[in-house]
């Protein structure tokens with residue numbers, strides 16, 4: 001199983017079925033915070049939904065096709081970072097993330113993404129990592145920018161969230177441009 005001690009207060013682990021209750025609580029207490037950006041949030045309404053979601057991500061992990069990593073800060077589930085897929089042929093993946101409101105502003109997502117980028121270019125031997133953010137989501141866009149991803153372009157009206165069609169800004173990072181997370185001052 002995937003487990004990583006990020007720092008004294010924070011560890012990363014695969015989401016498992018036993019985390020379904022606290023995942024649901026985290027989503028429920030942060031629904032207003034997450035809904036403007038993440039369309040799937042409206043589909044998670046009970047523990048069966050969160051179990052089904054976790055089961056899907058464990059299957060992805062077993063297939064070598066992605067994973068959902070829980071971020072645990074001082075024992076509490078603070079958020080989740082996903083590898084959405086692993087394309088072995090083109091050696092690329094895509095990262096997504098969310099954080100409970102109260103845990104923002106400490107670099108938890110930036111640091112976790114840096115570790116997953118290390119993992120993607122290291123153990124998984126991939127060549128490209130992509131992050132897509134809604135163009136209006138300035139907090140989210142700051143993360144790939146902070147990690148040295150290149151802004152590659154805008155996909156117009158790429159995703160329907162609620163009743164709003166969002167443009168997506170695509171950020172990409174190539175293995176040969178990544179010198180490791182320490183060089184970006186992320187600890």
Ligand SMILES: CC(C)(COP(=O)(O)OP(=O)(O)OC[C@H]1O[C@@H](n2cnc3c(N)ncnc32)[C@H](O)[C@@H]1OP(=O)(O)O)[C@@H](O)C(=O)NCCC(=O)NCCS
Pocket residue numbers: 033034037038097098099100103104105106107108109110111132133134137139140143185186187
């Ligand atoms: C997008 C989201 C994950 C960003 O959260 P965040 O807390 O801003 O991101 P991080 O955890 O990386 O923290 C960065 C902040 O911590 C600060 N920080 C502190 N220590 C840091 C460290 N060691 N490394 C990096 N940043 C650090 C940064 O300066 C930054 O602060 P600022 O916002 O005042 O500039 C969060 O707002 C969220 O979940 N939003 C709703 C869901 C969403 O939009 N998901 C993304 C969809 S594409």
